[in-house]
Amino acid sequence: MPCREKEVNPVPETFPNTPEAARPTMIDVARRAGVGLGTVSRVVNGGHGVRDETAQRVRTAIDQLGFQRNEVARALRPGKKSSSLALVLGDLTNPFYATIAKASLEVAGQSGFAVVLGSVDEDPEGEKRAIRELVSRQVAGLMIVPDQGDHAFLQGAGVPVVFVDRPATGIDADIVMVDNEGGGRLAAEHLLGQGHERIAILLAPSYYTTGRRLRGFRRAHRSAGLDVDESLVVQLPEGNAESAEKATRELMLRPDPPTAIFASTNFLTEGVLRALGELRRDPAVVGFDDFRLADMLPTPVTVVASDIAELGRSAARLLLDRAAGADTRPPQRIVLPCALIPRGSGERPPKKKR
Amino acid sequence: MPCREKEVNPVPETFPNTPEAARPTMIDVARRAGVGLGTVSRVVNGGHGVRDETAQRVRTAIDQLGFQRNEVARALRPGKKSSSLALVLGDLTNPFYATIAKASLEVAGQSGFAVVLGSVDEDPEGEKRAIRELVSRQVAGLMIVPDQGDHAFLQGAGVPVVFVDRPATGIDADIVMVDNEGGGRLAAEHLLGQGHERIAILLAPSYYTTGRRLRGFRRAHRSAGLDVDESLVVQLPEGNAESAEKATRELMLRPDPPTAIFASTNFLTEGVLRALGELRRDPAVVGFDDFRLADMLPTPVTVVASDIAELGRSAARLLLDRAAGADTRPPQRIVLPCALIPRGSGERPPKKKR
């Protein structure tokens, strides 16, 4: 039997049975080290203006007591914000948002910042409430994937704000997003380049990004000297797969179905593929945003992709700089490029109508 | 000029353009409403023991000033914890974790609680540090998807803890998880029932869940009167798809390959399918945990699934009750059931060897 050696854990031993373990405060540390409160604070905050010997005594006391600074009390002091950022977004289940969350979390963590997530329903009112709650927690900054609706109420919040993925109206703040228009153009150009002339576009009701992608789509058509058939521009009532599935079915059952489909969102792409699978039809398909397993589907899916993680990282970095006052430039607008990844579904030639 | 005597807050020296808008405090509200500070506090906290008329005056002042309680100052009072829960987990990019996060976020939000995410690298030391940081933020409770390693240091933290998905050693706390053993048994029974006798199992290095799933796998074999071929029990060095892909390739290129594979994790399942696709082999496959698009792959994937969202919800609910002191039962152990969802990949009969 492997007699595991004892844990190498000279942890400050708290008593097992005390649920209310009073955590030691700076005062306890000061008493233990035989110094004043101010000195402890100075040591904890980098130790300027403290003699090495004294600082060492304080550090010893800190270790012995297992002291850890109470961030709440610290944040109470005027001027000091808590060392947390807030992240307000929709559906964490959507890999797109999850990626943003993960990336910003990493960057924030490296600077010792925690990230508070706001639970957001779909409605703008819920978003507003969530934001207010986060602000009341004295977060040092807000990262918001904004819903439609006016965000002017953020203007006087006294907290730096960075919008992610899409800008908000009513306030001029930093924004980090992808080149939606370029992506839309890329997708359309790719399909047009294969000879497709009847291309449908499915749009989720997320006004800004949707609009830009559509604009790029139109531009590509114009450059190619073609008109967009407005009946192939489908505004979906919801942004989920089911909605796209239904719309695709209707599209393909028309007497003049499109020969290609551009799904402007990862969930929409899924819906499109689902419908096509059932209908046994195979128009060309290009999706916006890459997704897991896209390359493993019966026909690997061609997508317009961008570095979503970088979206989150940039946002967090920018926000941290703003919060620290290290960045006083006027509101920035960071736009990340898109690239088309051909995998098969987007390279199917148009079927001759007759 | 109205020689108002020094108001504490006649818009301090903030310049019009400064983002530093001083938010009103309870003192401002009290002055405005012509009442005492205590009265404002009482109104804000539900308004017991305050005359209706007075309360109304206070509420009016609150609205006029746009006052909002400073949660940080509130949390400073002894006994009061901040109204945030902490959630410590690994990779938000994994839909499994994302689902937990989303669900717990919803439940917490309904009770006015925010959720602070700890950024967690892979190492136990990072986890420990993240937890300490969160505790220093005075969160009301911790939800942890624990890494291996001792968690005894949480014993004296003075905060209720709920472990999610797997228990931790060194501390007796609430735990919410799925029936790993049952799930493992289910998968194996399903495959054995089809006549498979050489079933490989791929295990990610997450000791607890992995161990239980393997145990169920073994039990099913024993019940069927079969021995597990230990060379088909593959402990992967990492829990990602690449690792599983490599292992699968090696398995299938053996002279005596398995006729079925049980992938004990969603990412592993992906790796397995990837390898099989390239090798053009089609043993039966069952995965643990459902995943998006599982039903749309060339061969729809049979999985053992459970209600992951409920995992997150239960954890949050339990933690909220503990934090409120509403639940003083001994540590609970909530186990959610698993079910097998046949989709095709798990229903392939064994190929006759020769």
Place this chain on the structure above:
DNA sequence: TTCCTGGACGGTAACGTTTCCAAGTTTTAG
């Protein structure tokens, strides 16, 4: 020596809230 300079340190006042206590006011009971 004396004076000054400057670094090291101790003490204390905030920060915005909750909670307790005392004081004031109304209602109820006798």
Place this chain on the structure above:
DNA sequence: CTAAAACTTGGAAACGTTACCGTCCAGGAA
């Protein structure tokens, strides 16, 4: 009508930290 009880209300202390303002001491300059 009076006394007690119940309810309102104002004020102040405390939570743990940081920032500021002194004091003290060493050491250099005069």
